[in-house]
Amino acid sequence: MAETSGYNFAYLDEQTKRMIRRALLKAIAVPGYQVPFASREMPMPYGWGTGGIQVTASIVGRDDVLKVIDQGADDTTNAVSIRKFFKRTAGIETTTQTHEATIIQTRHRIPEEDLRADQIMVFQVPIPEPLRFLEPRETETRKMHALEEYGLMHVKLYEDISQHGHIATTYAYPVAVKQRYVMDPSPIPKFDNPKINRSPALMLFGAGREKRIYAVPPFTDVHSLDFEDFPFEIQTWREACALCGATGSFLDEIVTDDAGGRMFVCSDTDFCEKRREAGHAGPALAAEGAV
Amino acid sequence: MYVPVKGGERAIENAHKLLAEERRGNRDTPDLDVAQIDEQLALAVDRVMTEGSLYDRELAALAIKQARGDLIEAAFLLRAFRTTLARFGYSIPIDTGQMVVRRRISATYKDLPGGQVLGPTFDYTHRLIDFSLLEGADPENLEEGESDMGVTPHVLNILDREGLMEPANGSSGAQERGEDGEVHVGDLTREPLEFPADRDIRLQRLARGDEGFLLALGYSTQRGYGRNHPFAGELRLGEVRVGFVPEELGFEIEIAEITVTECEMVNQFKGSKNVSPQFTRGYGLTFGHCERKAMSMALVDRALRAKELDEEVEAPGQDEEFVLAHADNVEATGFVEHLKLPHYVDFQSELELVRRMRAEIEAAKVRNGDAEQIEAAE
Numbered sequence: 001m002a003e004t005s006g007y008n009f010a011y012l013d014e015q016t017k018r019m020i021r022r023a024l025l026k027a028i029a030v031p032g033y034q035v036p037f038a039s040r041e042m043p044m045p046y047g048w049g050t051g052g053i054q055v056t057a058s059i060v061g062r063d064d065v066l067k068v069i070d071q072g073a074d075d076t077t078n079a080v081s082i083r084k085f086f087k088r089t090a091g092i093e094t095t096t097q098t099h100e101a102t103i104i105q106t107r108h109r110i111p112e113e114d115l116r117a118d119q120i121m122v123f124q125v126p127i128p129e130p131l132r133f134l135e136p137r138e139t140e141t142r143k144m145h146a147l148e149e150y151g152l153m154h155v156k157l158y159e160d161i162s163q164h165g166h167i168a169t170t171y172a173y174p175v176a177v178k179q180r181y182v183m184d185p186s187p188i189p190k191f192d193n194p195k196i197n198r199s200p201a202l203m204l205f206g207a208g209r210e211k212r213i214y215a216v217p218p219f220t221d222v223h224s225l226d227f228e229d230f231p232f233e234i235q236t237w238r239e240a241c242a243l244c245g246a247t248g249s250f251l252d253e254i255v256t257d258d259a260g261g262r263m264f265v266c267s268d269t270d271f272c273e274k275r276r277e278a279g280h281a282g283p284a285l286a287a288e289g290a291v
Numbered sequence: 292m293y294v295p296v297k298g299g300e301r302a303i304e305n306a307h308k309l310l311a312e313e314r315r316g317n318r319d320t321p322d323l324d325v326a327q328i329d330e331q332l333a334l335a336v337d338r339v340m341t342e343g344s345l346y347d348r349e350l351a352a353l354a355i356k357q358a359r360g361d362l363i364e365a366a367f368l369l370r371a372f373r374t375t376l377a378r379f380g381y382s383i384p385i386d387t388g389q390m391v392v393r394r395r396i397s398a399t400y401k402d403l404p405g406g407q408v409l410g411p412t413f414d415y416t417h418r419l420i421d422f423s424l425l426e427g428a429d430p431e432n433l434e435e436g437e438s439d440m441g442v443t444p445h446v447l448n449i450l451d452r453e454g455l456m457e458p459a460n461g462s463s464g465a466q467e468r469g470e471d472g473e474v475h476v477g478d479l480t481r482e483p484l485e486f487p488a489d490r491d492i493r494l495q496r497l498a499r500g501d502e503g504f505l506l507a508l509g510y511s512t513q514r515g516y517g518r519n520h521p522f523a524g525e526l527r528l529g530e531v532r533v534g535f536v537p538e539e540l541g542f543e544i545e546i547a548e549i550t551v552t553e554c555e556m557v558n559q560f561k562g563s564k565n566v567s568p569q570f571t572r573g574y575g576l577t578f579g580h581c582e583r584k585a586m587s588m589a590l591v592d593r594a595l596r597a598k599e600l601d602e603e604v605e606a607p608g609q610d611e612e613f614v615l616a617h618a619d620n621v622e623a624t625g626f627v628e629h630l631k632l633p634h635y636v637d638f639q640s641e642l643e644l645v646r647r648m649r650a651e652i653e654a655a656k657v658r659n660g661d662a663e664q665i666e667a668a669e
Contacts, residue, residue, distance in 0.1 A: 007375065036483040041374040045367065046622045047629025071636045078632055080300050108636045126626070137612050139486045164648055170640035189640040209622045211483040235643050253639055267636055 010057040010090040016040055020058040020213070024204060027215035032177030033145070034128050039211040049082060050208030052105050052124035056086065059120065059204070060103060065093045067101035072109035072250065072267035079107070098270050108171075110192040112249050112271040115201035117218060123186040125207035128214060130174040130184040150182050153225065161230055170235070176223045177216055190224065191234045191250045197222040239264040242284035244275035314359050328352035337550075337579025338362055342620060343369025344480070344499050346549050346578050363501075367621045374480070381476075383534040383543060387527065387553050387576075388445055394528040397446045399557055405443030410528060411580075446525035447555050447572065456557070456570045486612050493595055493615060494588075498576060500618030502584040508608045509590030517594045517606030520559035521573065528552045528580055552577045554585035558593050560600060571600060 008014065016038075023037035042050040060066065066086055070079040074096035082105060083094050095101050098113040105122040115121065131141045134152045144150070153174060160168040167173075173190035177183045185196055186205060196203060196216055203216040216222055226232035240247045242263040249271060251264040263284060266272035276285070315322070329336055329352040339351040343366040351369055358364035394410025397403060409415075450456035479495040488496070497505065512519055533547040556573035560566075573593025575585035594608040595615075607613050617623060 013375070013377075036485060038481050038483050041367075041370040041621065043371045045628060046625025047627075048625065048632070050625075071633050075299055076633055077299075077303055080303060084300070107632075108634070126629070137486075138616070139612065165651060166644065166648060168644065170644045171637040187634075187637050189636055191640070209626055235640060237643075250636065251639070252635055253642065267639075 007089055009062075010060050010086065011043075012040065012054065012057045016054075017058040020054055023213045024055065024058065024215065027204070027213050028202070028217050030181075031216055031220050032175075032181030032183040032214060034212040034214045036211055037213050039208045042208065044081070044085070046209035047126065048078060049105070049107055049124035051206030051210075051213070052107070052122045052208075053082060053085070053206075054208060055122045055204050055206035055213065056103060056105050057090075059122075060086065060090055060092060062090075062092065064102045065095050065100055067095050067098065067104045067270075068106075069104065069109060069111070069268075069270075070107040071252070072111070073269040075269065096270055097274075106188075108187050108189075109250070109267060110188055110195045112246075112266070112268045113274075115195075115199055117200040119201040121199075121201055121203045123188075123203065123205045125184070125186045125205045125210075125212070127172075128184055128205065128207040128210050128212040130172075130182050145181060148180070150176075153182060157225060158227070161227070167226070167230065167232075173232075174225050176225060178221050179223070182225070183214060183216075183222075185222075189235060189250060190232070193222075193224045193232070194234065237264060240282055241266045241272060241275075242282040244272045244280045245282040245286075246272070246275055246280070314357070323356055325349060325352045325356055328355050334580060335360075335362055335365075337577070337581050338502060338584070339365045339369060340578040341581050341584060342366040342499055342501065343373065345369045345373040346547070363620050363624050367624070370621055378481075380535065380538070381478075382546070383536065385531045385533060385549075385551070387531055387551065389442060390527060390529040390531050390551075390553075392443045392527055392529040395443055395525070396523070396527075397525045398523040399446065399525075400449075403446060403449065412582075443527070445555070447557065450524075450557070450570060454569070457560075457572060459572065484615060486615075487598075488611060488615060490592075490596070490599075493611070494574065494576075494592060496615045496618055497588045497591060500588070501620035501623065502581065502587065504618055504620065504623075505587035505591050506583060508594070508614060509587035511606065512590050512594045512608045517597065517604075517609040519571075519573070519590075519593050519602075521590055521593065522557045523586065524555045524557035524572075526552070526554045526582060526586065528582070550579050552579065552581050552585045554582070554589040556586075556589040556593055564601070566600075571596070 012020070019038060023035045027033065027035045039051065039054060042053055044050060044053070056066070066083065067074065068079045068083040068086075070076040073079065074083075086092060087094055098104065098111040101119060103120050103122060104111065105124070107124040110121065129138070129141050131144055131153060134156055135141050135144065144152070157167050157169075160166065169190070171189045172184050172187040173193055175183050175185055175193060175196065185193055198219050198221060199216070200218050202218055205214045207213070224232040235250070237247075237251045239251065241249060241251060243265050246266055249266045249268060252267045254263050254265060255261070256263055329348050332352075332355065335355055336348055336351045339355060339362055340346055340348070342363075343351065343354070345351070350372065351365065354365035354368040355362065358368060392405070392408060394412060395405060395408045397407065447456055447459075451458070477489065477492045477495070479492055479499070484492065484496065511517070513521070528550070530548050530550055532545050533549055534543045535546045536543050554575040556575075558571045558573055560569060560571040562568035571593065573589040573591075573596075575588030575592065577585045577588070591608055591614060594606070595611055597604045597609040598611075602609070604610060
């Protein structure tokens with residue numbers, strides 16, 4: 001694809017990149033702490049991943065290989081659009097394969113495949129403040145983080161259990177980073193939370209509209225909040241992926257007709273394709289093969 | 292077999308082509324000229340320049356054309372362009388006291404130095420649809436009159452002389468000064484908004500803020516949610532010079548003449564423990580001719596000074612975090628509209644939980660039912 005002329009490599013000017021890199025370094029030095037940064041207006045709307053895009057634009061080099069996913073899939077419209085943006089403004093190589101990527105920008109998922117130390121995850125974050133829905137004021141929540149005053153969060157989780165028998169948070173499930181800052185892992189399903197814990201890959205989080213950057217350095221302890229008698233659990237499915245037969249992956253539910261018909265398929269499209277290439281087949285494909 | 296929904300590049304490309312087609316509309320109708328938008332939809336251009344924070348009439352008009360008349364979208368286009376521009380430095384503050392006034396009214400004095408100048412205003416027009424415009428009728432030509440207007444002093448300075456009005460930089464008269472003794476003015480576009488914000492940052496945020504949002508908030512203060520007894524001390528529209536000192540020259544040069552609307556509200560203040568009763572100010576300034584916005588901004592600015600003036604903060608309009616966090620329409624529209632993006636992973640997570648909780652309740656019901664039956668049998 002032709003590179004767009006008239007703009008700097010990866011769109012942002014070098015001064016802006018430097019400002020963002022400084023925020024990133026601070027974020028890595030203080031894991032889980034939200035660093036304010038002078039987020040720029042990007043040529044796509046706030047809420048479309050402007051935080052993640054600015055982070056990616058600041059760290060990407062000419063030799064990087066970029067993968068962009070939304071809901072785990074490489075072919076969702078916004079993932080396509082962001083990938084195209086970097087192809088155009090940076091002329092870099094892109095991929096849909098997790099193992100080929102050096103930078104993976106994501107919205108709402110972490111790939112199923114294990115990440116490596118030479119990979120960086122960039123998360124798009126809508127509301128970086130895990131305490132925001134308990135306390136709307138930034139002046140208050142900053143104080144609460146400073147004083148490590150997280151009682152309110154534990155009370156919320158406890159009330160969930162007493163009212164519903166479950167912790168009623170299923171995505172953007174709060175974690176404690178290195179036993180200090182409580183952090184919003186972005187709206188990934190809690191299924192993905194364990195993947196952040198002691199991950200060899202660096203995890204960077206960018207919130208453009210809210211103007212915050214935070215990070216989890218490699219091999220950092222990340223604990224999903226829970227209670228001794230109500231330990232953290234991830235989602236499970238009774239079904240296997242209809243296409244590749246996987247049982248341990250996060251499944252999307254696809255409605256196939258208006259008579260209650262549905263099937264479950266891997267949300268991570270690359271993971272699913274790899275398994276099919278390796279000869280695995282789920283019920284839908286097996287049935288087709290039999291015909 | 293089910294084929295996963297390939298959102299894909301082609302769908303996006305086709306959508307963009309369709310959008311371009313719709314923007315153009317019926318090709319039998321002449322294409323809209325950017326100059327026409329600039330000249331004849333001038334107030335739309337003014338609003339887009341103000342909320343887009345960029346004074347460029349042609350670009351704003353072009354943005355309106357590209358955005359099919361969606362003014363928030365146009366402001367967004369302008370902002371996204373503006374952020375890529377190099378910064379050469381900061382201009383010298385404009386002096387609205389030196390404004391070449393086209394319109395200037397005060398609701399607090401019947402007459403005053405410089406006079407009341409109505410200028411181009413919708414006020415006092417009867418809102419009857421003018422069907423002659425359908426035929427493209429031109430208004431009568433105006434004779435060029437003699438302007439006898441010199442420099443028009445600010446109304447609020449008249450009160451100031453009596454000590455009835457607080458100084459322009461706040462009741463305390465104090466301003467943040469750096470080590471060099473210079474007044475430091477923040478730059479919202481270069482530093483993230485942090486709370487509590489000083490008035491310079493607040494005013495910048497309000498100036499970029501959505502007209503409708505500020506209008507509603509200003510209105511709410513009039514209706515008792517943080518009432519601050521406002522009078523339109525002065526509203527002025529006209530041209531001011533923009534001066535700039537390039538480092539390599541070392542002296543001021545004029546780089547532009549821009550149109551601005553300025554509103555200074557006069558608000559009652561009963562005084563507090565430390566300050567005797569005097570009038571206080573609310574300030575509004577916009578690019579171009581945006582009276583509604585300038586007045587709303589002045590009302591909200593004054594309401595946001597509640598804490599500084601030892602007033603109780605009890606209404607939305609006085610709540611700094613509430614107002615400043617939500618005033619920007621480019622941010623707001625992005626986050627509201629992002630709900631259109633796929634959320635099926637999160638939704639799946641919720642589905643799974645709701646199904647599980649419902650199943651547990653059903654199971655409990657069945658168990659209780661069994662227990663009752665056994666009891667009945669016994």
